Amino acid sequence: MRERFRVSGGASLRGQVRVVGAKNSALKLMAGTLLAVGRTRLTNVPNIVDVTIMAELLRRLGCDVDWRPEDGVVEIGVPERIGHRADYELVRALRASICVLGPLIARVGEADVAVPGGDAIGSRGLDLHAEGLEALGAKVHVAHGYLIAAAPQGLHGASVHLEFPSVGATENVLMASVLATGHTRIENAAREPEIADIAEFLVSMGAHVSGAGTSTIEIDGVDALHATEYHVVPDRIAAGSWAFAAATTRGDVEVVGGRAEHLEISLDLLAGAGSTVTVTPDGFRVVGPQGRPCSVDVATLPYPGFPTDLQPFALTYNAVADGSAMITENLFEARFRTVQELARLGADARIDGHHVMVHGVPLLSGAPVEASDIRAGAALVVAGLVADGVTTVSGAHHVDRGYDRFERQLQGLGADVVREPDDDLYG
Structure with missing residues (x-):
């Protein structure tokens, strides 16, 4: 109605x-839980429709999601085996769902994510996302309305220079690189507080990240991350x-x-x-x-x-x-x-x-x-x-x-x- x-x-x-917690951080942290097997608990999560959509998207990927809106708490259980396809039905309603691309390609080695919808505020191209992931060793193309990425040999560290300090591209490259082999350097990275929040979250999972919140982010890849508990930035x-x-x-x-x-x-x-x-x-x-x-x-x-x-x-x-x-x-x-x-x-x-x-x-x-x-x-x-x-x-x-x-x-x-x-x- x-x-x-x-x-x-x-x-x-x-x-x-x-x-309460930032919409533009909470949604990305929820996506980031895909990087680690186990049960991650997020607090200070805003009671908004977009969180409900992201929770359903994670369930479709095989996760167990307990979302308690009145408490501002979401717990996400991530199994060993997760899906890799984010369908248009949900993605069209939530542009932030593109942020599952980086975690999926890092964990599963492949990702099929529908080209997003969301707000009618103008063009927000995905070229920077694709170029950043390709620098890490992924093959990315668009077919039948989906952004399809694959890295059968795994991801490797690289120097990634973003032509524009895109928040979404910075997030996807950052989350993909924490499980890549070797060192990654993201130059002209977005500097938003939400980027720093994601980095702190990843560090709490065992990632090695420095420089978030500045225009240069350094990442040393690790073999695996672990579940964590984290409080979302306001x-x-x-x-x-x-x-x-x-x-x-x-x-x-x-x-x-x-x-x-x-x-x-x-x-x-x-x-x-x-x-x-x-x-x-x-x-x-x-x-x-x-x-x-x-x-x-x-x-x-x-x-x-x-x-x-x-x-x-x-x-x-x-x-x-x-x-x-x-x-x-x-x-x-x-x-x-x-x-x-x-x-x-x-x-x-x-x-x-x-x-x-x-x-x-x-x-x-x-x-x-x-x-x-x-x-x-x-x-x-x-x-x-x-x-x-x-x-x-x-x-x-x-x-x-x-x-x-x-x-x-x-x-x-x-x-x-x-x-x-x-x-x-x-x-």
């Missing part, structure tokens, strides 16, 4: 909100979402569990535009300005630059800010689908290539809108909070893929947001 969020405008978010994108929500609604929100050091550029932008940002013993606090926030230019870049996942929130923020701002999207060409929905709410925004010029207005106007991806959906709900009247955001299932009980967390901050059936064709 389709569901939507019904948002009544006029809320100023106030109080505490807790962030979700910086969820934390950043709440920071922008507080500033946009002129609220006062403490983000418990958030790590300010993972959001340095984003929080500095908000502070420079009039919000007050302070680090607290349990996270950080954002207090929005008393009047309209000041506009701020944003350009997305790989970490440690401004995250593309927070770009929809920057659009919403600038839609009601005082002044004009340029939003530049350097990573995903289709991520400006949020703009046309914000325009339905009365935003003054114009797309020019990979730029959007936003002229802030004092108040948006409630209307039916449609979420196109996880972050766009959450940002449109925030837009509804600063709109006159009622806004309905269709496509609640998108938001459920990345946020743990989003409407409940908003309600806890004083927002009038409810989930309801969506029987309309649109809105």
Whole structure:
């Protein structure tokens, strides 16, 4: 059944909100459990739809998965013999499922992974994944909608230079190389905190990895890994979402569990535009300005630059800010689908290539809108909070893929947001 969020405008978010484990780490750690026979336990796992999908994918590969959403715990029992085919039925719903490619080729010597689906935010080519694995000795090709990899002679260490610091390619090469023979060096690697989290997880399983979190990662392959217990790093994108929500609604929100050091550029932008940002013993606090926030230019870049996942929130923020701002999207060409929905709410925004010029207005106007991806959906709900009247955001299932009980967390901050059936064709 389709569901939507019904948002009544006029809320100023106030109080505490807790962030749990990072979606973009938890899913990859679940895939990484395939590297070791035994039962691995992950804690601080977010209660989101994507975890449920990944759990089912692992079951189809032969694993025993015990997922306890309310406790944030997933236990994965990996047998000696596992499957190697990730079918389209599940992969189309979860692009992160491509991260089973590296572990499967390392453990089984072959992998058939359907070309992923996921968010409608633009092209995310798999060439870098294939090139990295080929450097390690795998043969990779695409046939009948599947990315097919084989390494019958096993993988060997190599120097891998990524043309772009792709998070997914870095993850797949890293997870494949921990069981390869010899030394691997990944240059121009992605630097996201989630990469460092995966590396720490692998080290806890007995891998030899150094340099994760920098642009050069060094790996010395080992013969086998062992099961482990691991606590997932907090979700910086969820934390950043709440920071922008507080500033946009002129609220006062403490983000418990958030790590300010993972959001340095984003929080500095908000502070420079009039919000007050302070680090607290349990996270950080954002207090929005008393009047309209000041506009701020944003350009997305790989970490440690401004995250593309927070770009929809920057659009919403600038839609009601005082002044004009340029939003530049350097990573995903289709991520400006949020703009046309914000325009339905009365935003003054114009797309020019990979730029959007936003002229802030004092108040948006409630209307039916449609979420196109996880972050766009959450940002449109925030837009509804600063709109006159009622806004309905269709496509609640998108938001459920990345946020743990989003409407409940908003309600806890004083927002009038409810989930309801969506029987309309649109809105």
